[in-house]
Amino acid sequence: MMPKMASTYLSLSYHLVFGTKNREPMIDAQWRVRLHEYLGGTVHGLGGIPTEIGGIADHVHILVNLKATHVLADVVRELKKASSIWIHHEIGTRSFAWQEGYAAFTISATSSEAVRQYIRKQEEHHRKRSYREEVQEMLTKAGVAFEPRYLE
Helix, strand or coil: CCCCCCCCCCCCEEEEEEEEHHHCCCCCCCCHHHHHHHHHHHHHHCCCEEEEEEEECCEEEEEEECCCCCCHHHHHHHHHHHHHHHHHHHHCCCCCCECCCCEEEEECCCCHHHHHHHHHCHHHHCCCCCHHHHHHHHHHHHCCCCCHHHHC
16 A cells, blocks of 8 residues: 655746836835835745845836635736735835736746846846747747737
């Protein structure tokens, strides 16, 4: 008789990407790190593990480990909602808003470090290409069908 598995073991890592409304460069470098820390704290509060958070003035990247009980859309919605409220109150930018959608990609444990490095080098990446070009390339590499007009 085979022994029963004592627990459930998962490796559920996601690379989340979402931008500011209309891709406006609203995330100021003076408080960007604080925003990333706040997003990490929000992920913790939701029961996830933030592995890496980065981005530039018009978008963020979050590498996060979630539980099987998490609903990805709910996690992203809460991240956007909580961080928008934080920006309105703590930073005083009442006009701040996130875009409606987001991109999410599953990440294997063996790819995790490469994604972390990618997120850390956002400033460097965006000297050469726009947020739109970056997301389009990510979607294409992942085999995700998309309408280019929705990337505007």
